Amino acid sequence: MNLALPPYTMRYSKKAKYLQIRIVNCSLEIVIPNKKRVTSQDIITFIQKKQAWINRNITLIQDPTLPTDISLPAIQQAWQVKYLATEHPGITLLTNPSQQLTLIGNTTNIPLCFKKLREWLRQLAGHHLPLTLQQLSQETGLTFQRLQIRHNTTRWGSCSSKQHINLCCKLLFLPPALVRHILLHELCHTRIMRHNKAFWQLLDSLDNLTTLHRKQIHTVTRQLPSWTL
Template sequence: MSRLAGLLRQPRPASEESCRIRLGERDLEYVLRRSPRRSFALQVDHRGVRVAVPWPATQPEIDRFIRSHHDWLLEKLAVRVPPTVMTVEDGVLFPLLGETCRLCVGEGSRPARWRLGADGVEELMLPGGPGARKALVRALRARALPWFGERVAEFCFRLGHAVPAVRLSSARTRWGSCSSRSGIRLHWRLIHLPAALIDYVVAHEVAHLAEMNHSPRFWAVVTVLYPDWKAARARLRDAGRALPIIDGADAALIAED
C-alpha cells in the first residue's frame, strides 16, 4: 500500500504539444509545454515560440497570456535570426559575471583552470580536442555553483531564513526555481551576467521561501530584498538574448511571468 501511495505522489510528467492562436491578422504556431511549474512563461528563440504553463491552466488563460504579450511577441518574431553557436577556440572572448573572459585552448588533457592574463583579462585554460566544449561547460558550472550559493546565503540572511540546498539548473524557460522540498535551483548560464542581475534572480527565488506564489505579498518581499527589481527584471529579459550559445541546445531565456 505504501508503494502505491508513493507512486501516486510522483509528479505528473511534463507534456508538449503544437498549438495555434490568431494574433491580429496572422496565425501563430507555438509549442505548449505543461508541467508542475507555478507560473506562465513565453520564449522566442531559434526554434520558434514556446509557451510554458502550469498543469491546471485552461486554454482561455493561455490565450489571454499570449495576447497580453502581443506587441512584444510580434517584435521578437520580426527580428528573430538563427543563433550562432560560440566557437570554442584559442583567443575567443565571452562574458563572465558581466566582464570579459578569454579562452586559452591548448593541447593535452590537463583539467580546466582559471588564471589572470598578462593584460589583466581573466582567462580560462582548456584542453584542446573534441572535448573542449564540454570542458568549457563543466568549468562554467563549477564556477557558478559556489558563487550562487554565497549569494543565496546572503539573501537568506537578509530574510532571516535558513539557507536551503542550492543546485544548478539547465531549464529552458526559467532562470530559477524554488521548492520547499528540494531548495533553490539557478540556471548555470546566469554566470555570464553581471552580478547585479544574478542577485535579482537570487532575491526572487529566496523570496519564494517566504511566499510560494506571485502575490502582492511575494513582491513586497522581493522589494525588501532587491528594491530595484523592476528595472533588473526588464534588463534580464534583454540579457537573455545576448548570452553565448555554447552547445546549440541552449535556449534564450526571454520572458517569464
C-alpha cells in the same frame, strides 16, 4: 510560402506544460508535454508561429562560433579561451590561475567544445553562487534547505515547496545587481510560493528596483553567448 527550417528533434517532457522550442547543441529541439495530445499539424503550426524567433537565432545553429574570451560580470572575471587540436576524439579542458582556459583534443567538434565549456561554467558557478545565496539568506532571514546549480535552458532559478532552490550557472553572465535580484526572488519563494500581491510586496521590500531589474533581465537573456544555450 514557409521558409525552410534546419533539422530539428522532438523530446517529450514530464515537466513541460506547453510546447517549447529550444536550441540544444547547435540544433533545434521541440519539447512536447507528456500529458498533452499533440498532432503533426500542431507541431507544424507551432514552428510556423515561432518562425520569427528561429530567424533571429538561426546563426546560432548554422554558424556556431567558439568563444575566444568569456566575460563573467557576476564574479568580475574575464577568461581567455584557447584551443589545441589533437587526434584525440574527446576534449580535455584545462584552467590556470591567470584565468585562461585551454581545450585540447577534437576541437573541430563544436558541440563537444560547447558541452565542455558548459560543464566548466557550472562548476565555476558552484564555487560562487552558494556563498552569495547564503549571504542574502542571512541578511533577509529567508532560509532555504538545499541548493543545486544546474544548466537550465529557460529558467534563471526555481524554488520548491520544500525550500529547495535551483540556480542556473548562466547567472555568472549577469551583473551583480541582477544576480542579487534573482536570488532574492527565489528566497522570497521560500516564504510565498505563488506570484501573488504579497510575494511582489516582499520582493519589492528587499529590492526597490524590482521593476527595472526584471526588464533588464529580459534584455540580458537575449544576449547570452551561443555556447550557453
